[in-house]
Amino acid sequence: MPEKLYELPSPFEIETGTVLMLEPAWARAGELRAQLLDESYPKPFVIDDGKSRYLYFNVRLMQSEMALKAPHDLALRYTQKMMGFLLFHPRPKRIALIGLGGGSIVKFCHRRLPGVHITAVELDPDVIALRDAFFVPADDERLQIIEGDGAAFIEHTEKGIDALLVDAFDRTGFAPALANREFFENAYTKLSGNGVLVVNLAGDKESYAGLIGEAMHVFDDQVIVISVPDDGNHILYAFKEKYFEPRWRWLHNHAKELRARLGLDFPAFAQKMERSAKLGFARREAIRGR
Numbered sequence: 317m318p319e320k321l322y323e324l325p326s327p328f329e330i331e332t333g334t335v336l337m338l339e340p341a342w343a344r345a346g347e348l349r350a351q352l353l354d355e356s357y358p359k360p361f362v363i364d365d366g367k368s369r370y371l372y373f374n375v376r377l378m379q380s381e382m383a384l385k386a387p388h389d390l391a392l393r394y395t396q397k398m399m400g401f402l403l404f405h406p407r408p409k410r411i412a413l414i415g416l417g418g419g420s421i422v423k424f425c426h427r428r429l430p431g432v433h434i435t436a437v438e439l440d441p442d443v444i445a446l447r448d449a450f451f452v453p454a455d456d457e458r459l460q461i462i463e464g465d466g467a468a469f470i471e472h473t474e475k476g477i478d479a480l481l482v483d484a485f486d487r488t489g490f491a492p493a494l495a496n497r498e499f500f501e502n503a504y505t506k507l508s509g510n511g512v513l514v515v516n517l518a519g520d521k522e523s524y525a526g527l528i529g530e531a532m533h534v535f536d537d538q539v540i541v542i543s544v545p546d547d548g549n550h551i552l553y554a555f556k557e558k559y560f561e562p563r564w565r566w567l568h569n570h571a572k573e574l575r576a577r578l579g580l581d582f583p584a585f586a587q588k589m590e591r592s593a594k595l596g597f598a599r600r601e602a603i604r605g606r
Contacts, residue, residue: 380418414466
């Protein structure tokens, strides 16, 4: 780790281990401990329990998890399901991510999809400063991590993104700059012809039901939403491809190939997607959000 993080025994009853913080060696442990406990500490921090590392904005809101023995795997179920776009676009050339977190998806794509170029946009410089704690590789010809506003990046970037993955939250919930029709319109414009938008929807369901409706409006109802019961999230997939009609039987066979290649449970993802599509789950949630 190039820059040593400040270490503090965890003051929390449940989240035991060591807290890793972006603080100088001369920082006062007592003050930091008090700020962590009363949630006034202004920066993201890491808890290392010896088996995993977790990224937090506050102790009530865990952002990322990394198993120390398998740092390039996707530990959280919702991150695995975000990779479901590969069922429809199995060999992307260009992936953009809004929200870095602990870099789980960046690391997975960088290692397991060798032909892809990845750009990750993160608003909070302190999150980027923790990249080494999560073993996120250095920028290279295939990987670029940018400090900036995700909505502004999408507005100004070149067209031709094969997969746009959005996992952007602040301390209060889904990033407000992304929670509007303009963002979805810009995303639609910048996707390639058969590109896929993937959005992690977390928190209070009422707070994001309206987003599903906006996505359905912009993407001409070509939207599938599935639940992630383990994490309490939903994952939204929006498809730019004109006359999008999934060939489910073929996709279920393709899912087995992807599972063998990448180690994720793509057959289960495909089953959930097909069921959701046939039940019209996205449309029902959009109506609820009106």
